[in-house]
């Protein structure tokens with residue numbers, strides 16, 4: 001059944017187009033989209049929006065990454081700067097830092113992973129639900145960096161798959177943000193795995 | 196082994212190439228005299244003095260080392276009660292190939308002493324954990340790195356390397372890149388020992404062993420604590436470290452003196468420049484040179500800025516753990532400005548590697564002082580605001596006052612230094628006790644607090660930031676001395692590029708320095724600076740080649756975290772989390 005277009009003065013879309021908030025007759029009363037059937041029609045501007053489920057889901061995923069910061073060393077301090085007020089990663093929807101791997105979908109490996117830490121990292125990766133993405137931040141996580149040493153893992157791809165490598169020692173906060181944006185692109189392009 | 200060659204046509208008239216004669220420190224005479232006096236006071240036959248050292252140094256009979264340490268600590272005239280360091284050195288050509296070195300400090304006389312024990316491959320050394328609790332972990336580290344066993348040690352197992360590791364990494368015959376893979380099957384289970392105070396207590400609760408870390412939000416990285424709980428009370432705790440053991444000391448041995456500087460950055464990465472300064476000063480001491488006045492003052496100013504940044508990270512992260520998130524967002528802003536200033540100087544934000552042996556990499560930007568003044572003007576407001584936000588907050592006070600107390604005696608016995616020791620009422624600060632880069636010419640105070648609880652540590656850190664600002668204001672008022680920022684000595688610092696391209700001898704110097712590096716005279720030295728967490732010392736041994744024979748860092752965090760288990764026993768988990776933040780354990784430095 002086609003949805004009929006009905007003028008709804010209370011809908012957000014309508015208000016945005018017609019009047020400034022708070023200046024209309026409905027002062028203080030707000031209806032959110034989806035509250036009634038009619039708003040769906042309003043939301044799409046009265047027309048249909050066609051897309052694939054894949055694109056829709058990818059769009060949602062890529063704009064709300066929940067990172068698990070596996071911060072071990074100096075790179076974690078730069079990560080702190082990135083979530084801090086100055087750089088403010090929440091602009092890209094990735095600020096909901098989760099410390100439980102079960103609630104996160106982005107594993108951010110920040111810093112040197114030594115052999116003693118290897119099993120821990122592997123376990124955390126295994127505990128994350130699908131879909132999960134991994135960013136290796138910095139030279140150490142990528143390749144062991146300048147620690148070509150007896151106790152340092154020469155890149156985390158020895159034990160877990162990696163989506164994005166961010167270079168730098170440490171990468172600047174902008175560099176890490178660029179990595180996150182690249183990951184978003186990658187997710188947007190990707191297909192959803194169906195099992 | 197490469198040696199420096201002198202070219203007769205070179206018009207350089209400065210000090211001679213540095214690796215000709217063995218290293219004799221400037222203060223060797225008084226150190227020898229003092230060493231004799233100490234030996235007489237103690238009247239202990241087990242010690243023989245080594246001469247020509249930078250501090251009184253003794254060779255001690257292996258079997259009697261614990262007694263000697265006890266005598267030194269208990270003698271009322273000497274009172275070497277603060278254990279600073281215990282580490283090993285390997286000389287494979289010698290019959291008794293290892294040296295175990297102990298360094299102590301006397302708060303009473305403000306002096307240091309170094310003891311050495313020679314150990315063969317199959318020998319054991321009596322443990323000194325009975326004298327200094329601090330040496331528990333230090334001895335484990337010597338065992339881990341060199342395979343020297345300590346007789347009577349309560350827990351002689353590896354500390355930094357993982358359970359599947361084979362061999363001993365700092366032995367000279369160990370290949371620096373030889374790795375051993377740890378799998379989940381090999382990971383040891385840790386069951387903490389229950390504190391005797393609670394061993395017989397019978398409550399209605401079941402005892403639970405809980406693992407925190409090494410990936411836990413409150414452990415800020417890679418610390419691992421295993422606690423046994425009785426209800427909510429922690430009745431036993433054990434800490435495991437090494438989850439960030441990046442082999443700093445072995446890496447130093449495979450690089451040239453200048454190349455070690457980036458590695459030092461990554462020890463305490465919250466105040467990287469202080470590590471740079473400490474290492475550079477140690478090597479400069481070995482070389483017998485001094486950086487130009489301009490470089491020294493820049494070093495001092497950046498050190499103080501980064502001390503503030505270090506405390507900012509500590510305080511704000513600690514407040515996040517306690518539940519006051521606002522302060523974190525707020526305090527990150529001035530820290531970002533300090534980073535900006537560093538970036539303007541060096542081009543790098545967090546880990547600048549700005550200092551060189553002999554001075555600085557490049558000169559500061561022309562508006563350095565104005566920028567510094569702007570920062571000094573804006574910082575007090577942030578400090579005051581955060582203080583206002585928390586000081587009168589009852590929740591905050593009740594969560595920190597009287598929590599995780601450590602007594603003065605215990606703190607000293609554990610080898611505490613820095614803000615945590617000063618929070619126990621001991622006014623020991625390296626910048627006052629043995630001033631370097633001109634700290635003695637500034638007017639400032641060492642803040643101390645009584646109580647040794649989390650609250651006291653907060654108080655000390657807040658006040659220290661203000662004192663740092665005081666130093667900075669004076670430094671800005673004096674202005675930067677004119678002149679170069681690196682020594683004019685072609686055996687240490689590269690000649691300027693304009694000369695390299697135009698003068699034959701400068702080109703040769705450049706080539707020699709790049710190919711053969713700095714070659715300090717044969718000898719050993721120790722230099723200490725006040726890091727963000729306490730005494731940060733570098734012990735450097737040179738064998739006259741371009742690579743350091745041994746670099747040992749004395750990490751201030753190490754003893755702090757060692758005492759943590761004792762501090763939280765009898766407390767609850769949330770209190771332990773708050774206390775951990777207040778100690779400011781930096782994993783890079785802890786695990787070197």
Ligand code: SF4
Pocket residue numbers: 073074075076110111112137138139140141145168169170171461546
């Ligand atoms: S990449 Fe550099 S900054 Fe990052 S953890 Fe490694 S050493 Fe530290």
